[in-house]
Amino acid sequence: MDAITFAVQLLNGVQYGLVLFLVASGLTLVFGILGVINLAHGAFYMLGAYLAWAIASQTGSFTLALIGALAISFLMGILLEEIFVKRMIGRDHLAQVLLSFGLILVIDELRQIAFGKDVHAVAPPSWLAGSIQLTDVLSYPVYRLALCVACLGLAAAIFYVIQKTRLGMVIRAGAENRDMTRALGVPFDLVNRYVFAGGIALAALAGILVAPISTVFPGMGDGMLILSFVVVVLGGIGSVPGAAIGALLLGLTDTFGKVFFPQVSSILIYVLMAGVLLWRPNGLLGKA
Protein backbone atom coordinates (compact mmCIF):
# COMPACT_ATOMS: atom_id res chain seq x y z
CA MET A 1 0.00 0.00 0.00
CA ASP A 2 1.42 3.36 -0.98
CA ALA A 3 1.31 6.47 1.17
CA ILE A 4 -1.59 8.02 -0.74
CA THR A 5 -3.91 5.02 -0.33
CA PHE A 6 -2.87 4.82 3.29
CA ALA A 7 -3.71 8.47 3.86
CA VAL A 8 -7.11 8.10 2.19
CA GLN A 9 -7.93 5.01 4.26
CA LEU A 10 -6.75 6.75 7.40
CA LEU A 11 -9.10 9.65 6.67
CA ASN A 12 -11.95 7.23 5.96
CA GLY A 13 -11.29 5.34 9.17
CA VAL A 14 -11.17 8.49 11.29
CA GLN A 15 -14.33 9.82 9.65
CA TYR A 16 -16.15 6.53 10.26
CA GLY A 17 -14.93 6.55 13.84
CA LEU A 18 -16.18 10.10 14.38
CA VAL A 19 -19.66 9.18 13.10
CA LEU A 20 -19.66 6.13 15.37
CA PHE A 21 -18.71 8.38 18.25
CA LEU A 22 -21.77 10.59 17.70
CA VAL A 23 -24.09 7.59 17.89
CA ALA A 24 -22.27 5.82 20.72
CA SER A 25 -21.84 8.91 22.90
CA GLY A 26 -25.62 9.39 22.96
CA LEU A 27 -26.11 5.75 23.84
CA THR A 28 -23.53 5.76 26.59
CA LEU A 29 -24.79 9.06 28.07
CA VAL A 30 -28.36 7.79 28.23
CA PHE A 31 -27.16 4.64 29.93
CA GLY A 32 -24.72 6.44 32.19
CA ILE A 33 -27.21 9.05 33.41
CA LEU A 34 -30.60 7.39 33.19
CA GLY A 35 -29.42 3.81 33.69
CA VAL A 36 -31.61 2.84 30.74
CA ILE A 37 -30.43 0.53 27.96
CA ASN A 38 -31.96 1.69 24.70
CA LEU A 39 -31.97 -0.79 21.82
CA ALA A 40 -34.04 1.70 19.82
CA HIS A 41 -31.05 4.04 19.60
CA GLY A 42 -30.14 2.76 16.14
CA ALA A 43 -33.71 3.26 14.96
CA PHE A 44 -33.25 7.02 15.45
CA TYR A 45 -30.09 6.95 13.37
CA MET A 46 -32.19 5.46 10.56
CA LEU A 47 -35.08 7.82 11.22
CA GLY A 48 -32.77 10.83 11.06
CA ALA A 49 -31.55 9.75 7.64
CA TYR A 50 -35.09 9.11 6.35
CA LEU A 51 -36.39 12.42 7.69
CA ALA A 52 -33.46 14.20 6.06
CA TRP A 53 -34.16 12.46 2.77
CA ALA A 54 -37.87 13.30 2.95
CA ILE A 55 -37.26 16.99 3.67
CA ALA A 56 -34.39 17.30 1.20
CA SER A 57 -36.38 15.71 -1.60
CA GLN A 58 -39.30 18.07 -0.92
CA THR A 59 -37.36 21.28 -0.47
CA GLY A 60 -34.14 20.56 -2.30
CA SER A 61 -32.20 22.03 0.61
CA PHE A 62 -29.83 19.94 2.68
CA THR A 63 -29.58 22.67 5.30
CA LEU A 64 -33.35 22.67 5.81
CA ALA A 65 -33.29 18.87 5.96
CA LEU A 66 -30.58 18.98 8.61
CA ILE A 67 -32.41 21.47 10.80
CA GLY A 68 -35.84 19.93 10.30
CA ALA A 69 -34.84 16.31 10.85
CA LEU A 70 -32.80 17.23 13.90
CA ALA A 71 -35.64 19.24 15.46
CA ILE A 72 -38.19 16.48 14.83
CA SER A 73 -35.89 13.86 16.35
CA PHE A 74 -35.22 15.99 19.42
CA LEU A 75 -38.95 16.54 19.97
CA MET A 76 -39.58 12.82 19.55
CA GLY A 77 -36.94 12.20 22.21
CA ILE A 78 -38.71 14.54 24.62
CA LEU A 79 -42.03 12.88 23.86
CA LEU A 80 -40.67 9.35 24.30
CA GLU A 81 -39.02 10.27 27.57
CA GLU A 82 -42.28 11.70 28.84
CA ILE A 83 -44.42 8.73 27.77
CA PHE A 84 -42.15 5.70 28.21
CA VAL A 85 -38.58 6.15 29.34
CA LYS A 86 -39.46 8.02 32.54
CA ARG A 87 -41.29 4.92 33.71
CA MET A 88 -38.37 2.64 32.85
CA ILE A 89 -35.84 4.26 35.15
CA GLY A 90 -35.00 1.79 37.89
CA ARG A 91 -36.74 -1.11 36.17
CA ASP A 92 -34.67 -4.20 35.41
CA HIS A 93 -32.65 -4.39 32.20
CA LEU A 94 -34.91 -7.07 30.80
CA ALA A 95 -37.92 -4.73 30.87
CA GLN A 96 -35.83 -2.01 29.23
CA VAL A 97 -34.66 -4.39 26.50
CA LEU A 98 -38.24 -5.43 25.80
CA LEU A 99 -39.59 -1.86 25.80
CA SER A 100 -36.96 -0.68 23.36
CA PHE A 101 -37.54 -3.75 21.18
CA GLY A 102 -41.24 -2.85 21.09
CA LEU A 103 -40.31 0.73 20.18
CA ILE A 104 -38.10 -0.51 17.33
CA LEU A 105 -40.98 -2.49 15.85
CA VAL A 106 -43.29 0.52 16.11
CA ILE A 107 -40.78 3.04 14.73
CA ASP A 108 -39.75 0.72 11.90
CA GLU A 109 -43.32 0.06 10.84
CA LEU A 110 -44.30 3.74 11.08
CA ARG A 111 -41.26 4.59 8.97
CA GLN A 112 -42.40 2.08 6.38
CA ILE A 113 -45.91 3.54 6.34
CA ALA A 114 -44.57 7.08 6.00
CA PHE A 115 -41.55 6.62 3.72
CA GLY A 116 -41.80 3.10 2.25
CA LYS A 117 -38.96 0.63 2.15
CA ASP A 118 -37.04 1.90 -0.84
CA VAL A 119 -33.37 2.76 -0.74
CA HIS A 120 -32.71 6.46 -1.25
CA ALA A 121 -29.81 8.77 -1.88
CA VAL A 122 -29.42 12.28 -0.51
CA ALA A 123 -27.39 14.87 -2.41
CA PRO A 124 -24.84 16.83 -0.39
CA PRO A 125 -25.30 20.60 -0.39
CA SER A 126 -24.00 22.07 -3.64
CA TRP A 127 -21.24 24.06 -1.93
CA LEU A 128 -19.84 20.84 -0.48
CA ALA A 129 -20.01 18.81 -3.68
CA GLY A 130 -16.99 17.57 -5.59
CA SER A 131 -13.48 16.76 -4.49
CA ILE A 132 -10.59 18.78 -3.24
CA GLN A 133 -6.88 18.36 -4.03
CA LEU A 134 -5.20 17.91 -0.67
CA THR A 135 -1.76 17.41 -2.22
CA ASP A 136 -0.62 17.04 -5.81
CA VAL A 137 -1.79 13.46 -5.98
CA LEU A 138 -4.30 13.16 -3.15
CA SER A 139 -7.86 14.27 -3.75
CA TYR A 140 -10.70 13.70 -1.31
CA PRO A 141 -14.46 14.38 -1.47
CA VAL A 142 -15.23 17.76 0.09
CA TYR A 143 -18.33 16.48 1.84
CA ARG A 144 -16.38 13.74 3.62
CA LEU A 145 -13.85 16.27 4.76
CA ALA A 146 -16.59 18.61 5.95
CA LEU A 147 -18.18 15.65 7.75
CA CYS A 148 -14.90 15.04 9.59
CA VAL A 149 -14.67 18.69 10.59
CA ALA A 150 -18.33 18.81 11.68
CA CYS A 151 -17.99 15.64 13.75
CA LEU A 152 -14.77 16.89 15.34
CA GLY A 153 -16.53 20.14 16.22
CA LEU A 154 -19.47 18.24 17.69
CA ALA A 155 -17.15 15.97 19.66
CA ALA A 156 -15.37 19.02 21.04
CA ALA A 157 -18.74 20.57 21.93
CA ILE A 158 -19.85 17.39 23.72
CA PHE A 159 -16.62 17.33 25.72
CA TYR A 160 -16.92 21.03 26.51
CA VAL A 161 -20.51 20.66 27.75
CA ILE A 162 -19.65 17.66 29.89
CA GLN A 163 -16.37 18.88 31.31
CA LYS A 164 -16.84 22.64 31.63
CA THR A 165 -20.48 23.57 32.02
CA ARG A 166 -22.80 23.39 35.00
CA LEU A 167 -25.08 21.06 33.08
CA GLY A 168 -22.09 18.82 32.42
CA MET A 169 -21.22 18.82 36.08
CA VAL A 170 -24.72 17.67 36.94
CA ILE A 171 -24.54 15.01 34.22
CA ARG A 172 -21.23 13.72 35.54
CA ALA A 173 -22.48 13.77 39.12
CA GLY A 174 -25.58 11.88 38.02
CA ALA A 175 -23.53 9.24 36.26
CA GLU A 176 -21.42 8.89 39.40
CA ASN A 177 -24.17 8.68 41.99
CA ARG A 178 -27.78 9.17 41.00
CA ASP A 179 -29.34 9.12 44.47
CA MET A 180 -26.83 11.50 46.00
CA THR A 181 -27.28 13.99 43.16
CA ARG A 182 -31.03 13.83 43.51
CA ALA A 183 -30.74 14.31 47.27
CA LEU A 184 -28.71 17.46 46.67
CA GLY A 185 -31.69 18.99 44.93
CA VAL A 186 -30.72 18.65 41.28
CA PRO A 187 -33.86 18.71 39.12
CA PHE A 188 -33.09 15.30 37.79
CA ASP A 189 -36.28 14.70 35.89
CA LEU A 190 -35.44 17.69 33.73
CA VAL A 191 -31.83 16.60 33.25
CA ASN A 192 -32.97 13.09 32.34
CA ARG A 193 -35.37 14.44 29.75
CA TYR A 194 -32.78 16.58 27.98
CA VAL A 195 -30.07 13.93 28.20
CA PHE A 196 -32.40 11.39 26.61
CA ALA A 197 -33.62 13.78 23.91
CA GLY A 198 -30.04 14.92 23.33
CA GLY A 199 -28.87 11.33 22.96
CA ILE A 200 -31.61 10.63 20.44
CA ALA A 201 -30.75 13.83 18.59
CA LEU A 202 -27.07 12.80 18.38
CA ALA A 203 -28.04 9.46 16.84
CA ALA A 204 -30.37 11.18 14.37
CA LEU A 205 -27.71 13.80 13.57
CA ALA A 206 -25.24 11.05 12.69
CA GLY A 207 -27.85 9.53 10.37
CA ILE A 208 -28.55 12.90 8.73
CA LEU A 209 -24.87 13.72 8.20
CA VAL A 210 -24.08 10.27 6.81
CA ALA A 211 -27.03 10.27 4.39
CA PRO A 212 -25.15 12.05 1.55
CA ILE A 213 -22.22 9.60 1.56
CA SER A 214 -24.16 6.45 2.30
CA THR A 215 -27.55 5.30 1.14
CA VAL A 216 -30.69 5.60 3.21
CA PHE A 217 -32.15 2.12 3.75
CA PRO A 218 -34.43 0.38 6.26
CA GLY A 219 -31.86 -1.79 8.07
CA MET A 220 -29.22 0.92 8.51
CA GLY A 221 -30.11 1.45 12.18
CA ASP A 222 -29.57 -2.18 13.12
CA GLY A 223 -25.97 -2.26 11.97
CA MET A 224 -25.26 1.04 13.68
CA LEU A 225 -26.85 -0.14 16.95
CA ILE A 226 -24.60 -3.18 17.12
CA LEU A 227 -21.52 -1.13 16.26
CA SER A 228 -22.27 1.47 18.91
CA PHE A 229 -22.74 -1.34 21.44
CA VAL A 230 -19.29 -2.61 20.50
CA VAL A 231 -17.95 0.93 20.92
CA VAL A 232 -19.52 1.23 24.38
CA VAL A 233 -18.18 -2.19 25.38
CA LEU A 234 -14.71 -1.16 24.16
CA GLY A 235 -14.74 2.20 25.90
CA GLY A 236 -16.64 1.43 29.08
CA ILE A 237 -20.26 2.24 29.89
CA GLY A 238 -21.04 5.86 30.66
CA SER A 239 -17.59 7.09 29.67
CA VAL A 240 -17.67 9.65 26.86
CA PRO A 241 -13.85 9.67 26.45
CA GLY A 242 -14.08 5.87 26.39
CA ALA A 243 -16.65 6.09 23.61
CA ALA A 244 -14.30 8.37 21.67
CA ILE A 245 -11.37 5.95 21.97
CA GLY A 246 -13.60 2.94 21.23
CA ALA A 247 -15.14 4.62 18.18
CA LEU A 248 -11.81 5.59 16.65
CA LEU A 249 -10.37 2.14 17.34
CA LEU A 250 -13.37 0.52 15.71
CA GLY A 251 -13.45 2.91 12.75
CA LEU A 252 -9.78 2.31 11.97
CA THR A 253 -10.01 -1.47 12.54
CA ASP A 254 -12.98 -1.74 10.22
CA THR A 255 -11.54 0.45 7.47
CA PHE A 256 -8.07 -1.10 7.44
CA GLY A 257 -9.56 -4.55 7.98
CA LYS A 258 -11.49 -4.17 4.72
CA VAL A 259 -8.25 -3.24 2.94
CA PHE A 260 -5.89 -5.82 4.41
CA PHE A 261 -8.18 -8.74 5.33
CA PRO A 262 -11.28 -8.43 3.12
CA GLN A 263 -12.23 -12.07 3.76
CA VAL A 264 -12.61 -11.73 7.50
CA SER A 265 -13.19 -8.00 7.82
CA SER A 266 -16.79 -8.39 8.98
CA ILE A 267 -15.74 -10.25 12.11
CA LEU A 268 -12.53 -8.36 12.80
CA ILE A 269 -14.21 -5.81 15.07
CA TYR A 270 -15.64 -8.62 17.18
CA VAL A 271 -12.17 -10.11 17.52
CA LEU A 272 -11.10 -6.67 18.75
CA MET A 273 -14.01 -6.65 21.21
CA ALA A 274 -13.16 -10.15 22.45
CA GLY A 275 -9.55 -9.09 22.98
CA VAL A 276 -10.53 -6.03 25.00
CA LEU A 277 -12.99 -8.08 27.06
CA LEU A 278 -10.30 -10.62 27.91
CA TRP A 279 -8.03 -7.82 29.02
CA ARG A 280 -10.55 -5.46 30.63
CA PRO A 281 -14.09 -6.85 31.02
CA ASN A 282 -15.46 -3.39 31.87
CA GLY A 283 -13.99 -1.66 28.85
CA LEU A 284 -10.90 0.49 28.43
CA LEU A 285 -12.09 3.35 30.64
CA GLY A 286 -14.86 1.51 32.45
CA LYS A 287 -15.12 1.38 36.20
CA ALA A 288 -14.49 -2.02 37.75
Add this chain to the structure above:
Amino acid sequence: MTRSPANSGALCAVLLALSVALPFVAPGYYVQFASKALLMAMLALSLNLVVGFGGLVSLCHAAFFGLAGYVLGFLTPEGSGASIWIALPAALLAVGSVAAVIGALSLRTRGIYFIMVTLAFGEMLFYLFHDTKIGGGSDGLYIYFKPEFTLGALTLIDLEDATAFYYIALVALVGAALLVRALVRSPFGHALVAARENERRALSLGFPVFRIRLTAFVISAMIAAVAGFFSAAQFGFVAPQMLGWHLSASVLVMVVLGGMSSILGPIVGAIALLGLEEVLKSSVEHWKLLKGLIVIALVFALPGGLQQLAAMLAPRRTGDGRDSDVPTQAPARVKEAITHV
Protein backbone atom coordinates in the same frame (compact mmCIF):
# COMPACT_ATOMS: atom_id res chain seq x y z
CA MET B 1 -48.07 -16.47 42.06
CA THR B 2 -50.77 -18.82 43.07
CA ARG B 3 -50.35 -21.81 40.87
CA SER B 4 -49.60 -24.87 42.96
CA PRO B 5 -47.48 -27.76 41.69
CA ALA B 6 -50.60 -29.91 41.42
CA ASN B 7 -52.35 -27.31 39.25
CA SER B 8 -49.26 -26.98 37.12
CA GLY B 9 -49.09 -30.75 36.70
CA ALA B 10 -52.74 -30.88 35.65
CA LEU B 11 -52.15 -28.07 33.15
CA CYS B 12 -49.18 -29.97 31.72
CA ALA B 13 -51.25 -33.12 31.35
CA VAL B 14 -54.05 -31.26 29.57
CA LEU B 15 -51.62 -29.49 27.23
CA LEU B 16 -49.82 -32.73 26.47
CA ALA B 17 -53.08 -34.59 25.75
CA LEU B 18 -54.21 -31.75 23.47
CA SER B 19 -50.92 -31.74 21.58
CA VAL B 20 -50.91 -35.51 21.12
CA ALA B 21 -54.48 -35.37 19.80
CA LEU B 22 -53.92 -32.37 17.51
CA PRO B 23 -52.96 -34.18 14.25
CA PHE B 24 -56.13 -36.27 14.50
CA VAL B 25 -58.46 -33.29 14.62
CA ALA B 26 -56.71 -30.39 12.88
CA PRO B 27 -56.12 -29.88 9.15
CA GLY B 28 -52.59 -30.27 7.77
CA TYR B 29 -51.76 -26.58 7.76
CA TYR B 30 -52.31 -26.36 11.48
CA VAL B 31 -50.17 -29.44 12.13
CA GLN B 32 -47.28 -27.73 10.34
CA PHE B 33 -47.90 -24.49 12.19
CA ALA B 34 -48.02 -26.44 15.46
CA SER B 35 -44.68 -28.11 14.64
CA LYS B 36 -43.16 -24.69 14.12
CA ALA B 37 -44.70 -23.46 17.39
CA LEU B 38 -43.34 -26.46 19.32
CA LEU B 39 -39.83 -25.78 18.01
CA MET B 40 -40.05 -22.09 18.89
CA ALA B 41 -41.33 -23.11 22.33
CA MET B 42 -38.20 -25.23 22.65
CA LEU B 43 -36.06 -22.20 21.77
CA ALA B 44 -37.90 -20.12 24.38
CA LEU B 45 -37.49 -22.91 26.93
CA SER B 46 -33.75 -22.99 26.28
CA LEU B 47 -33.44 -19.23 26.62
CA ASN B 48 -35.35 -19.29 29.90
CA LEU B 49 -32.74 -21.55 31.45
CA VAL B 50 -30.25 -18.67 31.33
CA VAL B 51 -32.64 -15.70 31.56
CA GLY B 52 -35.21 -16.95 34.05
CA PHE B 53 -33.13 -19.20 36.25
CA GLY B 54 -29.69 -17.74 35.63
CA GLY B 55 -30.67 -14.05 35.51
CA LEU B 56 -28.50 -13.68 32.40
CA VAL B 57 -30.29 -11.80 29.62
CA SER B 58 -28.77 -13.37 26.51
CA LEU B 59 -29.50 -11.79 23.14
CA CYS B 60 -27.65 -14.31 20.99
CA HIS B 61 -29.79 -17.43 21.21
CA ALA B 62 -31.11 -17.00 17.69
CA ALA B 63 -27.51 -17.32 16.52
CA PHE B 64 -27.26 -20.78 18.13
CA PHE B 65 -30.64 -21.67 16.64
CA GLY B 66 -29.60 -20.59 13.14
CA LEU B 67 -26.09 -22.02 13.33
CA ALA B 68 -27.51 -25.50 13.92
CA GLY B 69 -29.65 -25.02 10.82
CA TYR B 70 -26.58 -24.15 8.79
CA VAL B 71 -24.76 -27.26 10.05
CA LEU B 72 -27.69 -29.35 8.82
CA GLY B 73 -27.57 -27.49 5.50
CA PHE B 74 -23.83 -28.14 5.08
CA LEU B 75 -24.20 -31.85 5.92
CA THR B 76 -27.16 -32.48 3.63
CA PRO B 77 -25.87 -34.16 0.44
CA GLU B 78 -27.06 -33.17 -3.05
CA GLY B 79 -29.60 -35.88 -3.70
CA SER B 80 -30.70 -37.20 -0.31
CA GLY B 81 -31.21 -36.29 3.31
CA ALA B 82 -28.43 -36.15 5.89
CA SER B 83 -28.27 -38.96 8.41
CA ILE B 84 -29.70 -37.65 11.63
CA TRP B 85 -27.14 -39.74 13.55
CA ILE B 86 -24.36 -37.63 12.09
CA ALA B 87 -25.98 -34.26 11.43
CA LEU B 88 -27.64 -33.73 14.82
CA PRO B 89 -24.55 -34.54 16.94
CA ALA B 90 -22.48 -32.39 14.57
CA ALA B 91 -24.87 -29.48 15.05
CA LEU B 92 -24.79 -29.96 18.83
CA LEU B 93 -21.02 -30.13 18.84
CA ALA B 94 -20.61 -27.05 16.65
CA VAL B 95 -23.10 -24.94 18.60
CA GLY B 96 -21.78 -26.21 21.93
CA SER B 97 -18.22 -25.18 21.04
CA VAL B 98 -19.26 -21.76 19.73
CA ALA B 99 -21.42 -21.21 22.82
CA ALA B 100 -18.54 -22.19 25.08
CA VAL B 101 -16.33 -19.51 23.50
CA ILE B 102 -19.04 -16.82 23.43
CA GLY B 103 -20.14 -17.74 26.95
CA ALA B 104 -16.61 -17.72 28.35
CA LEU B 105 -16.07 -14.21 26.99
CA SER B 106 -19.53 -12.80 27.76
CA LEU B 107 -19.71 -14.20 31.28
CA ARG B 108 -16.67 -12.18 32.26
CA THR B 109 -19.07 -9.26 32.16
CA ARG B 110 -22.15 -8.41 34.22
CA GLY B 111 -25.69 -7.17 33.71
CA ILE B 112 -26.00 -4.65 30.94
CA TYR B 113 -22.58 -5.53 29.52
CA PHE B 114 -23.65 -9.13 29.19
CA ILE B 115 -26.68 -8.06 27.14
CA MET B 116 -24.58 -5.93 24.81
CA VAL B 117 -21.79 -8.46 24.42
CA THR B 118 -24.12 -11.38 23.65
CA LEU B 119 -25.97 -9.16 21.19
CA ALA B 120 -22.69 -8.24 19.50
CA PHE B 121 -21.40 -11.82 19.29
CA GLY B 122 -24.76 -12.99 17.96
CA GLU B 123 -24.55 -10.36 15.24
CA MET B 124 -21.00 -11.48 14.51
CA LEU B 125 -22.37 -14.88 13.51
CA PHE B 126 -25.14 -13.16 11.56
CA TYR B 127 -22.63 -11.12 9.55
CA LEU B 128 -20.38 -14.15 9.13
CA PHE B 129 -23.15 -15.80 7.10
CA HIS B 130 -24.57 -12.59 5.66
CA ASP B 131 -21.39 -11.01 4.32
CA THR B 132 -19.37 -14.02 3.23
CA LYS B 133 -20.05 -16.71 0.68
CA ILE B 134 -20.45 -19.39 3.36
CA GLY B 135 -23.92 -20.86 3.11
CA GLY B 136 -25.02 -18.79 0.13
CA GLY B 137 -24.48 -15.39 1.73
CA SER B 138 -27.60 -13.29 2.26
CA ASP B 139 -29.64 -15.59 0.00
CA GLY B 140 -29.35 -18.46 2.44
CA LEU B 141 -29.20 -22.18 1.83
CA TYR B 142 -31.85 -24.61 0.66
CA ILE B 143 -32.19 -27.97 2.37
CA TYR B 144 -34.05 -30.03 -0.21
CA PHE B 145 -34.23 -33.22 1.82
CA LYS B 146 -35.16 -33.64 5.44
CA PRO B 147 -32.70 -35.59 7.61
CA GLU B 148 -33.09 -39.36 7.45
CA PHE B 149 -34.00 -41.14 10.66
CA THR B 150 -32.88 -44.65 9.78
CA LEU B 151 -31.32 -47.73 11.33
CA GLY B 152 -29.41 -49.66 8.69
CA ALA B 153 -31.78 -49.90 5.74
CA LEU B 154 -34.83 -49.44 7.95
CA THR B 155 -36.50 -46.04 8.08
CA LEU B 156 -37.49 -45.52 11.69
CA ILE B 157 -39.40 -42.31 11.17
CA ASP B 158 -40.11 -40.57 7.89
CA LEU B 159 -39.58 -36.89 8.64
CA GLU B 160 -41.04 -35.93 5.26
CA ASP B 161 -44.40 -36.92 6.73
CA ALA B 162 -45.81 -33.83 8.45
CA THR B 163 -47.55 -35.76 11.22
CA ALA B 164 -44.45 -37.81 12.02
CA PHE B 165 -42.41 -34.61 12.01
CA TYR B 166 -44.89 -33.01 14.40
CA TYR B 167 -44.53 -35.88 16.85
CA ILE B 168 -40.73 -35.67 16.67
CA ALA B 169 -40.95 -31.97 17.49
CA LEU B 170 -43.29 -32.76 20.38
CA VAL B 171 -40.97 -35.46 21.73
CA ALA B 172 -37.99 -33.11 21.42
CA LEU B 173 -39.81 -30.36 23.31
CA VAL B 174 -41.02 -32.66 26.08
CA GLY B 175 -37.54 -34.16 26.38
CA ALA B 176 -35.99 -30.69 26.60
CA ALA B 177 -38.56 -29.61 29.20
CA LEU B 178 -37.83 -32.69 31.32
CA LEU B 179 -34.10 -32.04 30.99
CA VAL B 180 -34.45 -28.41 32.07
CA ARG B 181 -36.74 -29.43 34.93
CA ALA B 182 -34.24 -32.00 36.15
CA LEU B 183 -31.42 -29.45 35.87
CA VAL B 184 -33.31 -26.76 37.73
CA ARG B 185 -34.27 -29.13 40.54
CA SER B 186 -30.73 -30.45 40.90
CA PRO B 187 -28.09 -28.89 43.16
CA PHE B 188 -26.70 -27.37 39.97
CA GLY B 189 -29.98 -25.55 39.34
CA HIS B 190 -30.19 -24.34 42.92
CA ALA B 191 -26.67 -22.95 42.65
CA LEU B 192 -27.58 -21.22 39.36
CA VAL B 193 -30.58 -19.53 41.00
CA ALA B 194 -28.53 -18.67 44.07
CA ALA B 195 -25.97 -16.93 41.86
CA ARG B 196 -28.78 -14.99 40.20
CA GLU B 197 -30.13 -13.80 43.53
CA ASN B 198 -26.85 -12.87 45.16
CA GLU B 199 -23.68 -13.49 43.28
CA ARG B 200 -21.38 -12.40 46.08
CA ARG B 201 -23.03 -14.70 48.58
CA ALA B 202 -22.96 -17.61 46.14
CA LEU B 203 -19.25 -17.00 45.60
CA SER B 204 -18.54 -16.78 49.29
CA LEU B 205 -20.43 -20.03 49.82
CA GLY B 206 -17.89 -21.58 47.50
CA PHE B 207 -20.04 -22.03 44.37
CA PRO B 208 -17.98 -21.94 41.17
CA VAL B 209 -20.36 -19.29 39.77
CA PHE B 210 -18.57 -18.77 36.47
CA ARG B 211 -18.44 -22.49 35.71
CA ILE B 212 -22.07 -23.00 36.68
CA ARG B 213 -23.21 -20.15 34.45
CA LEU B 214 -21.06 -21.28 31.57
CA THR B 215 -22.43 -24.82 31.83
CA ALA B 216 -26.00 -23.49 31.86
CA PHE B 217 -25.20 -21.25 28.89
CA VAL B 218 -23.76 -24.10 26.83
CA ILE B 219 -26.58 -26.53 27.68
CA SER B 220 -29.11 -23.85 26.84
CA ALA B 221 -27.40 -23.17 23.51
CA MET B 222 -27.44 -26.87 22.66
CA ILE B 223 -31.18 -27.10 23.35
CA ALA B 224 -31.60 -24.07 21.08
CA ALA B 225 -29.51 -25.97 18.53
CA VAL B 226 -31.89 -28.93 18.51
CA ALA B 227 -34.79 -26.52 17.92
CA GLY B 228 -32.86 -24.81 15.12
CA PHE B 229 -31.86 -28.11 13.55
CA PHE B 230 -35.47 -29.28 13.22
CA SER B 231 -36.74 -25.82 12.25
CA ALA B 232 -34.29 -25.68 9.35
CA ALA B 233 -35.37 -29.21 8.38
CA GLN B 234 -39.02 -28.15 8.49
CA PHE B 235 -38.60 -24.96 6.43
CA GLY B 236 -36.16 -26.67 4.06
CA PHE B 237 -34.24 -23.43 4.17
CA VAL B 238 -31.82 -21.53 6.37
CA ALA B 239 -30.93 -17.84 6.00
CA PRO B 240 -28.92 -15.32 8.03
CA GLN B 241 -32.17 -13.80 9.38
CA MET B 242 -32.57 -16.95 11.48
CA LEU B 243 -29.49 -15.85 13.42
CA GLY B 244 -30.40 -12.19 13.78
CA TRP B 245 -31.06 -10.41 17.03
CA HIS B 246 -34.67 -9.59 16.13
CA LEU B 247 -35.45 -13.27 16.57
CA SER B 248 -33.50 -13.37 19.84
CA ALA B 249 -35.53 -10.43 21.13
CA SER B 250 -38.80 -12.00 19.98
CA VAL B 251 -37.94 -15.16 21.89
CA LEU B 252 -37.22 -13.03 24.92
CA VAL B 253 -40.73 -11.58 24.55
CA MET B 254 -42.09 -15.16 24.51
CA VAL B 255 -40.25 -15.94 27.73
CA VAL B 256 -41.51 -12.86 29.53
CA LEU B 257 -45.01 -13.25 28.10
CA GLY B 258 -45.28 -16.77 29.50
CA GLY B 259 -43.55 -16.04 32.77
CA MET B 260 -39.92 -16.57 33.62
CA SER B 261 -40.01 -18.56 36.81
CA SER B 262 -41.38 -21.79 35.43
CA ILE B 263 -40.65 -24.44 32.82
CA LEU B 264 -44.11 -24.26 31.30
CA GLY B 265 -44.18 -20.44 31.07
CA PRO B 266 -41.92 -19.93 28.04
CA ILE B 267 -43.67 -22.78 26.21
CA VAL B 268 -47.06 -21.16 26.75
CA GLY B 269 -45.55 -17.77 25.90
CA ALA B 270 -44.09 -19.01 22.62
CA ILE B 271 -47.34 -20.61 21.53
CA ALA B 272 -49.33 -17.53 22.58
CA LEU B 273 -47.06 -15.08 20.75
CA LEU B 274 -46.87 -17.19 17.58
CA GLY B 275 -50.63 -17.69 17.61
CA LEU B 276 -51.15 -13.97 18.06
CA GLU B 277 -48.73 -13.17 15.23
CA GLU B 278 -50.49 -15.64 12.98
CA VAL B 279 -53.84 -13.95 13.62
CA LEU B 280 -52.38 -10.45 13.19
CA LYS B 281 -50.52 -11.37 9.99
CA SER B 282 -53.66 -12.63 8.32
CA SER B 283 -55.82 -9.70 9.34
CA VAL B 284 -53.66 -6.57 9.59
CA GLU B 285 -51.28 -5.20 7.00
CA HIS B 286 -48.97 -3.48 9.46
CA TRP B 287 -49.06 -6.23 12.05
CA LYS B 288 -45.56 -5.47 13.30
CA LEU B 289 -46.83 -2.14 14.55
CA LEU B 290 -49.38 -3.99 16.66
CA LYS B 291 -46.78 -6.49 17.80
CA GLY B 292 -44.58 -3.62 18.95
CA LEU B 293 -47.46 -2.03 20.84
CA ILE B 294 -48.29 -5.36 22.45
CA VAL B 295 -44.68 -5.78 23.58
CA ILE B 296 -44.74 -2.26 25.06
CA ALA B 297 -48.04 -2.97 26.79
CA LEU B 298 -46.57 -6.20 28.17
CA VAL B 299 -43.70 -4.29 29.76
CA PHE B 300 -45.94 -1.71 31.39
CA ALA B 301 -49.13 -3.54 32.21
CA LEU B 302 -48.13 -7.16 32.60
CA PRO B 303 -44.47 -7.51 33.61
CA GLY B 304 -45.23 -10.92 35.10
CA GLY B 305 -46.63 -12.16 31.81
CA LEU B 306 -49.64 -14.41 31.34
CA GLN B 307 -49.02 -16.02 34.74
CA GLN B 308 -49.68 -12.65 36.30
CA LEU B 309 -52.85 -12.33 34.23
CA ALA B 310 -53.99 -15.77 35.35
CA ALA B 311 -53.24 -14.88 38.95
CA MET B 312 -55.22 -11.66 38.61
CA LEU B 313 -58.20 -13.47 37.09
CA ALA B 314 -58.12 -16.41 39.48
CA PRO B 315 -60.08 -16.10 42.72
CA ARG B 316 -57.86 -15.13 45.61
CA ARG B 317 -57.08 -18.06 47.80
CA THR B 318 -55.03 -16.34 50.41
CA GLY B 319 -55.76 -13.05 52.07
CA ASP B 320 -52.24 -11.67 52.05
CA GLY B 321 -52.77 -9.61 48.92
CA ARG B 322 -49.76 -11.14 47.22
CA ASP B 323 -51.80 -12.76 44.50
CA SER B 324 -51.59 -9.89 42.08
CA ASP B 325 -48.00 -9.07 42.91
CA VAL B 326 -45.54 -8.89 40.11
CA PRO B 327 -43.48 -12.04 40.58
CA THR B 328 -40.15 -10.30 40.71
CA GLN B 329 -39.57 -10.14 44.44
CA ALA B 330 -36.38 -11.99 45.04
CA PRO B 331 -37.29 -14.32 47.92
CA ALA B 332 -40.54 -15.37 46.29
CA ARG B 333 -38.74 -16.08 43.07
CA VAL B 334 -36.09 -18.26 44.64
CA LYS B 335 -38.73 -20.29 46.36
CA GLU B 336 -40.70 -20.63 43.18
CA ALA B 337 -37.73 -21.45 41.07
CA ILE B 338 -36.79 -24.22 43.42
CA THR B 339 -40.16 -25.65 44.35
CA HIS B 340 -42.79 -24.60 41.85
CA VAL B 341 -41.28 -25.58 38.57
